[in-house]
Amino acid sequence: MWGAGVLVAVLAGWLLVAVEGPGAADDSLVADTTGGRLAERIALAEAKGGHLNEFILIDGGRFLMGSADGVGESAEHPERWVELSPFYIQRYEVTNEEYRLFDPGHEFPAGKERHPVVSVNWSEAKDYATWLDGALPTEAQWEFAARGEEGRKYPWGSGHPRTGIHGNFGGIGGDTQPAGQYPEGATPSGVHDMAGNVWEWCSDWYGPYPAGDEKDPAGPDAGPRRVLRGGAFGFDEWYVRAASRSAPYPDYRVYSFGFRVALSPFSP
Numbered sequence: 057m058w059g060a061g062v063l064v065a066v067l068a069g070w071l072l073v074a075v076e077g078p079g080a081a082d083d084s085l086v087a088d089t090t091g092g093r094l095a096e097r098i099a100l101a102e103a104k105g106g107h108l109n110e111f112i113l114i115d116g117g118r119f120l121m122g123s124a125d126g127v128g129e130s131a132e133h134p135e136r137w138v139e140l141s142p143f144y145i146q147r148y149e150v151t152n153e154e155y156r157l158f159d160p161g162h163e164f165p166a167g168k169e170r171h172p173v174v175s176v177n178w179s180e181a182k183d184y185a186t187w188l189d190g191a192l193p194t195e196a197q198w199e200f201a202a203r204g205e206e207g208r209k210y211p212w213g214s215g216h217p218r219t220g221i222h223g224n225f226g227g228i229g230g231d232t233q234p235a236g237q238y239p240e241g242a243t244p245s246g247v248h249d250m251a252g253n254v255w256e257w258c259s260d261w262y263g264p265y266p267a268g269d270e271k272d273p274a275g276p277d278a279g280p281r282r283v284l285r286g287g288a289f290g291f292d293e294w295y296v297r298a299a300s301r302s303a304p305y306p307d308y309r310v311y312s313f314g315f316r317v318a319l320s321p322f323s324p
């Protein structure tokens with residue numbers, strides 16, 4: 057959808073004309089018919105975020121979420137159809153320099169300005185997303201952004217994972233890398249580092265998948281653990297499968313845990 061550089065999308069009452077412009081937030085939205093409210097929201101979020109992390113539009117659609125019988129882990133079953141409304145998701149994981157705009161006390165080693173922020177717990181990630189007038193992506197939004205309607209096994213497609221080419225995973229270098237270092241591992245929509253670098257918090261409580269089809273699912277109403285997706289630098293290729301799930305406790309602050317932000321018609 058971004059391949060032609062120009063996108064015209066009619067979305068649930070919005071008419072947007074967007075022009076792709078990596079690193080140029082001012083070009084990302086040139087008109088809309090929501091009285092400017094959506095454009096204002098995106099521009100404000102991008103300005104607060106330091107003009108690095110654009111929001112990429114993911115068209116609404118339908119995909120098979122989870123894994124077929126005999127594939128993946130039990131937590132990925134049952135595979136089911138999920139329909140999603142359009143939403144925006146950040147091109148990159150939230151970086152240290154972006155997070156410092158939200159939390160001036162945030163400290164990190166010199167030279168890691170554009171590395172993803174790490175050691176943030178779920179509430180801190182959610183608070184940052186709220187500060188951007190957005191939300192953490194739902195688990196379904198995250199997986200749909202990574203897989204698309206065609207159901208890619210990995211964000212880039214079905215090609216076998218190559219660490220250092222498709223992303224930062226499998227222990228290479230033993231640390232985070234700056235956002236966006238592996239363009240061959242980006243999704244066709246231009247979302248980077250969904251495979252590896254840092255794990256990404258999602259908004260949902262973790263729970264078994266329901267059996268039936270769903271529209272815009274937001275996960276269980278309660279639970280002790282939250283969803284985390286995408287693997288990280290120290291984890292092997294098994295965890296960079298787009299259907300792979302992880303579920304730590306939300307108060308965990310772990311060096312490989314980060315996040316990115318979504319904006320959507322149904323986010324708070």
Ligand SMILES: [Ca+2]
Pocket residue numbers: 149249250251252253254255256286287
């Ligand atoms: Ca990641």
